[in-house]
Amino acid sequence: MRARKLTFAALVVAAGLSLTACQEDDGPGQTDPSSESSASAAPSSGAGSDGSDQDGGKDSAGSESGEPDSAGSTSGGSGSGSDAEAGKCTTDELEITAQDNYIDGDPDGTVVVELKNGGGEDCVISGFAGVDLKTNSGTISAERTGEPGDPYVLKDGKAIWFPVEYPLNDSGGSGVRITGLVVTPPNETKSVTLDWPGEGSLPVTDGSGSSVKVGPIGSAGQGG
Numbered sequence: 488m489r490a491r492k493l494t495f496a497a498l499v500v501a502a503g504l505s506l507t508a509c510q511e512d513d514g515p516g517q518t519d520p521s522s523e524s525s526a527s528a529a530p531s532s533g534a535g536s537d538g539s540d541q542d543g544g545k546d547s548a549g550s551e552s553g554e555p556d557s558a559g560s561t562s563g564g565s566g567s568g569s570d571a572e573a574g575k576c577t578t579d580e581l582e583i584t585a586q587d588n589y590i591d592g593d594p595d596g597t598v599v600v601e602l603k604n605g606g607g608e609d610c611v612i613s614g615f616a617g618v619d620l621k622t623n624s625g626t627i628s629a630e631r632t633g634e635p636g637d638p639y640v641l642k643d644g645k646a647i648w649f650p651v652e653y654p655l656n657d658s659g660g661s662g663v664r665i666t667g668l669v670v671t672p673p674n675e676t677k678s679v680t681l682d683w684p685g686e687g688s689l690p691v692t693d694g695s696g697s698s699v700k701v702g703p704i705g706s707a708g709q710g711g
Contacts, residue, residue, distance in 0.1 A: 573609040573640055578677040580606025583670050587684040588650070588707075595652045598685045599707045600670055603646040613638040617671030617678070618651055618701040622689070623664045629701040636705050650707040652700040654690055662688035673704060 582603040589596045600618075604610055613636065618629035629651060641647055656662035665687060671678040692698050 573611050575674055576602070576604060576610035576612040576641055576672060577606070578672050578675045578679060580604060580610060581672055583672075583679045583681065585651075585668055585670070585681050585684050587686075589685065594655075596655050596685050597707075598651045598653070598668070598683075599648050600651060600668075601646050601648050602641070602672065602704070604641045604643050607643055609640050609642050611638050612641050612647065612673060612704055614673040615701060615703055616649060616673055617669075618699070619669040619678075620653070620665050620683070620689075620699055621667035621669065621680075623666060626669075627663075627689075627699055629699040631703075632700045633702045633706055635703040639705055647705050648707040649704050650702045651685075652702070653685065654692075654698045655686060656688045656690045658690050660691070662690050664688050 582605045583600065584603075585598050585600045587596075588599045600616065602612065602616075615631050615635060620627045620629070632652075639647060651668070665683045665685070668681045668683045669678050670681065689698060
């Protein structure tokens with residue numbers, strides 16, 4: 488009987504030890520699935536965030552691609568509003584006048600022609616104007632002299648000048664009487680006829696060349 492009690496007690500102890508061992512084995516097993524579930528969930532969440540970022544990145548890229556276009560448009564507008572796209576100065580836009588600029592002691596007479604921009608917007612002008620003197624003996628075309636400058640942006644309401652030089656009539660005779668000044672702006676075909684403000688006549692020449700000279704646009708200042 489005593490031996491049976493000892494044997495039963497030993498079985499109980501052995502069963503208890505076996506149960507404890509099973510619980511210890513089951514513990515990590517229960518923890519690992521939780522850990523694995525958490526670990527597998529994290530990449531899924533990250534992928535969703537990346538996907539959102541990618542979508543957002545596309546939106547952002549689209550916005551960024553729009554911003555340079557807008558900036559370019561603004562820059563273009565600025566360029567268009569300034570000198571970049573100004574058209575040439577036309578006869579109809581220019582207010583053309585002339586004044587005598589002869590100074591005592593000069594070997595030749597000088598008339599200064601003013602071209603004032605009255606067109607309401609900036610325009611570009613350069614080169615030589617066409618100049619013809621009407622006389623009682625016919626038309627005398629001025630000969631170009633000097634080198635033309637770079638194209639010049641003539642602001643609205645501003646003016647630029649060029650000189651017309653001619654020989655003085657010191658012969659004592661009546662010479663060739665001047666009756667008018669015809670000015671054609673650069674790259675234009677429409678002319679303007681003005682009263683001649685200089686000396687009234689030119690000396691008679693042999694006709695071997697023009698005695699009247701015109702300088703390039705911008706080669707004379709205001710009043711000279």
